[in-house]
Amino acid sequence: MNDLSFDIAVIGGGASGLMAALAAHGTNPALRIGVLEKLPRVGKKLMATGNGRCNLTNVNASPADYHGDVAFMESAMRRFPPLAVLERFKAFGVYPLVEDSGRVYPMSGQASSVLDALRLSLAEAGVEEICECEAVSLEPGPFWRIRAKDGRTICARRVILAAGGMTAPSLGGGASGYRLLEALGHRVTPRLPALVQLKTDPVAVRALKGIKYDGQIDILVDNRLMRSETGEVLFTEYGLSGPPVLQLSRIAAAALSRRNKPVVTARLHILPFKGDDIRGMLAARRSQLSARSLENFLTGLVNKRLGQTLVKLACPLPLTAASSALTDAHLAALSALLAGWELEITGTQGFExxxxxxxxVRTGDFDPDTMESRRAPGLYVTGELYDIDGDCGGFNLQWAWASGLAAGEAAAKALKN
Ligand SMILES: Cc1cc2nc3c(=O)[nH]c(=O)nc-3n(C[C@H](O)[C@H](O)[C@H](O)COP(=O)(O)OP(=O)(O)OC[C@H]3O[C@@H](n4cnc5c(N)ncnc54)[C@H](O)[C@@H]3O)c2cc1C
Known part of the structure; x- marks a missing residue:
């Protein structure tokens, strides 16, 4: 088994690691740089991003789009803002398409083309890819020693740890990066899945599986409104999904992990009107469609199956009854559901x-300009490993590129002297 030696070893061939390797080469082309990747190939997660289209950044990115230690990001994001990311990707051969929302995708519409462009640029730079090489321990020194799971030892003058977070284990997610950092004395805050689907009582939603409504959804903790989002909300067999649900999931996950176990509720605005307006609309419907069965009382106004579910929840009448049987109290209950159906959130889906x-990892032990560890000088950390996460919309990759660039440039500069 060959042992390997590099000026800079990047652990993790994901978004931030590949950018770090390219930035290091750009800063000092004479360096020998290797990317160590535990999977059989680099960039597996990148291929899955943006539903296979890769939402590679967002031109409107601002601190409000991030959570955790947002102040730590400032220097790296200023150095490599979204517009600079676009220019860099153009130089790699990827022409960006900017949507009205600010989201940026490759013109090709293929996440694979983003990965191809990065890999081609790495090959042109002479950066070596060593796949099926999982780092299991790190020993600091003028020459860091990285032990791989298969027994190999890799030596490097500088190490960039870009091992990513816990999500999507089949795409490389896991805890190994945090373990390596903890072994060096770094502190890691509790980790929770974010941008993830929400669970409700399955009985409440099972009949609605596959139905969507386009509108507002709120998240409440102990009856306090925390945040609202709009977009397509999808009912699933376990609860709720869709872009606005993912956006709200971080708040739900954080609240549900609290010791005092607050009540977390999603409020679904099925119709975009106030309760009183809906009540008037329903009263008119009751007189116009009085002979129609309750099964079809809301047909044409909302999805038919969703309408039947709400009618059943609001009034204790058989669906075969005529609409004329609805009382004012039934209409009030039904309009309240259409204006804001509240479902208790029982959990979130997992890291998968x-x-x-x-x-x-806590950012306090790192230099925000260079991403270098103060506890273990010579070690740089990038991307999702930090106690920082972004909303849905290209923000997480933007942070991966920015932190990767900062670390790659700093590690290479440190070897210039
Ligand atoms: C399905 C999905 C879709 C997404 N879509 C988007 C999107 O469109 N836009 C957006 O901004 N964000 C998106 N994200 C989030 C984004 O992909 C991540 O935040 C980003 O990839 C993090 O970059 P990273 O370099 O920190 O980690 P990663 O990209 O996860 O890379 C880490 C790499 O390190 C490797 N590795 C781990 N441990 C070791 C080890 N011990 N030794 C060697 N190698 C190791 C892993 O196999 C992996 O290849 C999506 C995430 C998922 C799961």
Missing amino acids: QAQVTAGG
Whole structure:
């Protein structure tokens, strides 16, 4: 088995690691740089991003789009803001398409083309990819010694740890990066799945599986409104999904992990009107469609199956009854549900389904300009490993690129002297 030696070893061939390797080469092309990747190939997660289209950044990114230690990001994000990311990707051969929302995708519409462009640029730079090489321990020194699971030892003058977060284990997610950092004395905050689907009582939603409504959804903790989002909400067999649900999931996950166990509720605005307006609309419907069975009382106004479920919840009448049997109290209950159906959130899906990890290594032990560890000089950390996570919309990759660039440039500069 060959042992390997590099000027810079990057642990993790994901978004931030590949960017770090390219930035290091760009800063000092004479360096020998290797990317160690535990999977049989680099960039597996990148291929899955943006539903296979890769939402590679967002031109409107601001601190409000991030959670955790947002102040730590400032220097790296200023150095490599979204517009600079676009220019860099153009230089790699990826032409960006900017949507009205600010989300940026490759013109090709293929996440694979983002990975191809990064890998081609790495090959042109002479950066070595060593796959099926999982780092299991790190020993500091003028020459760091990285032990791989298969017994290999890799030596490097500088190490960039870009092992990513806990999400999507089949795409490389796991705890190994945190373990390596904890072994060096770094502290890691509790980690939770974020940008993930929400669970409710399955009985409440099972009949609605596959139905969507386009509108507002709120998240409440102990009856306090925390945040609202709009977009397509999807009912699933376990609860709720869709972009606005993912966006709200971080708040739900954090609240549900609290010791005092607050009540977390999703409020679904099925119709975009106030309760009183809906009540008037329903009263008119009751007179116009009085002979129609309750089964079809809401047909044409909302999805038919969703309408039947809400009618059953609001009034204790058989669905075969005529609409004329609805009392004013029934209409009030039904309009309240259509204006804001409240479902208790019982949990979130796990890291397998999540897009990002909330929580991670504490940033206080790192230099925000260089990403270098103060506890273990010579070690740089990037991307999702930090206690930083972004909303859905290209923000997490933006942080991966920015932190990767900062670490790669700093590690290479440190070897210039
Ligand atoms: C399904 C899905 C879709 C997403 N879509 C988007 C999107 O469109 N836009 C967006 O901004 N964000 C998106 N994200 C989030 C984004 O992909 C991540 O935040 C980002 O990839 C993190 O970059 P990273 O370099 O820190 O980690 P990763 O990209 O996860 O890379 C870490 C790499 O390190 C390797 N590794 C781990 N441990 C070791 C070890 N011990 N030794 C060697 N190698 C190791 C892993 O195999 C992996 O290849 C998505 C996430 C998922 C799961």
